[in-house]
Amino acid sequence: MPWLRFFRRRHWDDIRSRELESYVEIETADNIARGMSPQEACYAARRKLGNPFLIREEIYRMNSIGFLETLWHDLRFAARLLRLNPGFAVVAVLSLSLGIGANTAIFHLIDAVRLRTLPVRNPQELAEVHIAERHGASGIFTGRHSEMTNALWEQIRDHQQAFSAISAWGDQTFNLAVGGPARNAQGLWVSGDFFHVLGVQPIVGRLLTPADDRRGCGATAAVISYSFWQREFAGDRAVIGKKITLDGHPFEVIGVTPLDFFGIEVGRSFDVAVPICAEPVVRSVDTRDVIRLDRRDAWWLAIVGRLKLGWSIARASAHVRALSTSLLEATVPPDYQTEDVKNYMAYRLGAFPAGTGFSSLREAYEEPLWMLLAIAGLVLLIACANLANLMLARASAREREIAVRLAIGASRSRLIRQLLAEGALLAIAGAALGALLAQSLSRLLVAFLTTNNDPLFVDLHPDVRVFAFTGGLALLTCLIFGLMPVLRATRTSPGTVLKSSGRGLTSAPERFGLRRALVVSQVALSLLLLFNALLFTGSLRNLLRVDAGFRQDGILIAQLDFSRLNLPKDRREPFKQEVLDRVRVIPGVHSAAEGRIVPGIGDSWNEDTWMEGSPAPKATCFFSRVSPGYFTTLGTSMLAGRDFNDHDTPTSPIVAVVNEAYVSKFTNGNSPLGRVLRVSVGPGERAPSYEIVGVVKNTKYSDIREEFRPIAFVAERQTDKPDQFSNVFIRSSVAFRPLVSAVKGTLAGISPDIGIDFRVFKTELWNSLLRDRLMATLAGFFGALAVLLATIGLYGVMSYIVVRRTNEIGIRMALGADRPMVVRMMLREAGIFLCAGVAIGTVLALAAGKAAASLLFNLRPYDPPTLAVAIGALALVGLAASLVPALRAARMDPVTALRDE
């Protein structure tokens, strides 16, 4: 009601003013009837009524909402002021929108991967069950969320009481192609109740049920996602019953999930979901011939359940914890050593909130994203300081106007509101533009983090939280840069301002103390950001320069899948040999070799080993299986002994090549040649033994960041478990594109059924540094921006000071000060700002460095050279920025300066 009235206030004013006129007419007529002259009658009528404007005003006020009314006036006034000074308005809106846009984009990503709940029914009821602290687990780990073994999952499913429905899931990339180049699909292994737990309904067909998830089910039913349905089947509703091939096995499509359901993993989207009972048929490329469903040491599942009504997470957690011992007892992997069993039995299950889904993306990027948000926030703060400085300058230009208005009785709060309106207008415009910008920026961020083999899916629909964040930022910035000058402008007593119009020789120092403080804080913050930027770029540089022990350039990896050929075990190794030989003769190929583990990108295979005849205890050693020529191909030099060769066959002595780290760990630096390496296995099995025949230089194993680990390379041809997969490392001097087609042609000539996936080694390694690149790029960008902004701020204040001190400088020069003296005087002033800023900034930078420590490689968070470079660079840029106004001061003609009153 009051709102309606507010919008109809003009209408009512119109009616009332006509009504008042009609009163005057009627009264006049009556007065004439009473015998007055027309003129007199009209005057009398008007006297009787009183001032019609006052009456109308009273009614208007009744209808109006005073605050809104004046707000509207203030905003219009502010808009007019800004129109008078478009340069300022453009700079202000642009810098605000950039700052707010960057902050919103980063927050948007944080919101999407951390804060937002899954788009399923009542996500707050979802909880995951995993081992609270899993130390020293051993076995086979596959997938991004390898929390559980199938045996444990079945035990939990059969014994838990806390969940109304519970389900297990795992992830895997399937190959849709039958032979030839691979076409990947993001797959999910799910237990029967998965969709029931999440409360997802199909839009076509039906979803998987417990009836589909039965031991020995074979390749049967698959549920596909909406986007996969659109992509592969063009959204055809007759998709039900059609077959899709996953790693060569045909599955029947039984249903499609809704558009907004992207799976349970935030940051990924799934294409196809199949029951976990089908795992023995399909198996994982990673585990090769291992059937994970039966292996009690195969960790490949995660568990999510929906809590029963009235159960809290804490109660459910206590419940599964109490069950732990009996469930673990029933599922001890038979191959485990005493030590492993002890570790295993010490595990305790727990329940944890899962409403926001699972996310490996979150684990990897949550910390960097919060840090980037802090960095972007500081940049915005520096930009605000600049604007505040500009506003201060404008406010001092209006000082007299404001003093006059105060003197004739304007209320201080009304003046503050009017001055704030200008800031509010800028902030609103900046936020609106920033919100638009953020849409593209957040997409850009996701694109940065997406690689060919690792497609990300982040739902970037802005939600309430994002809008609230942007709005909050706008309000905050407005308060920061708008309020400060306003308070100062209205605080000064009108008398002082009006009296000082005659201008003294110098301004009282406290008159622009606020601007000095702003510049000092700008310098401090930009030092902090510059230091941070240098740390992150330095860390990335260290990573790129690190000696990994192998060559990175010019190596193509062909990942081959022979499983369609159904080769018998004894044919597999000779077949791989033949493939290698054929690849080696492709023109331009220098060498080619097989290697089980692609180094530096996260692959891992480790065993407990010991040296025969050595008293040293068993220790972990990392393994890879390679063919002859592997070390040559990767450029790893032999230090002693020999490489594998064609005489290493299944019938000859089983041999191994170890690296330097192995030598220092297992043989105390003595030559290991001729000694025997033993691998510990489960009870009843024969422990394999390898005679060490060579030593190679250290190489990184699964991560570029790691310390060198002890590695034992064993011969591919001597394996007793030949599989149907192969990583072929090809070193060549030709470009990758023609090489890829040549290799494709050669392989197709051997058999069209060979599955192929190409990777460029350098690209893979480069992608493994994604997080470091993100931090270095963005921190570097923001650092440069911060320095630029601070430089502008310093320049502005120095120019202002020069103008303020024109008189003083004129007098000094008239009294004999020479130009260098003036320059020195001005630079001394700038130096004080810089010194104060650098001092505060150093303290801040050292504190902030600690927060960044975990993201740095080979760099101390307080690295003195980096800090020195940051300080030096900032001081140089700052002095250069102040030199311009200083020279301008020195060039002044004293006569002009003094006359310029």
Added chain:
Amino acid sequence: MPKRDAPPLQSDLIQGTLDMLVLQTLVLGPAHGHTIAYAIEHRSDDVLQVEHGSLYPALHRLEDRGWIASFWGTSENNRKARYYRLTPAGRKQLAQQTGRWDQLVRAINRVLRPATE
């Protein structure tokens, strides 16, 4: 924004009284502002002198509260005038206010002339 919660007693008395008088005037039928002002003066034997200008904000307030409704009409001497009529809500309000007024007057009288009561 017009204040709906109770203002200080004195002005409440005056404002409330004017409202009551206006509503009472309209009981007899629709009238325009000029008529209402004179009617109040006449009926009080010119004791209550309404400042005619102040009547209009009161009329606006009453209309805003839905106690009276207005429309354009033609006055006795053929001029366009804004007429007001009592709404059912206004009638109820009048009864309520009159009752309260009577109570108030009786109470004040009891205080002022305790002997005669």
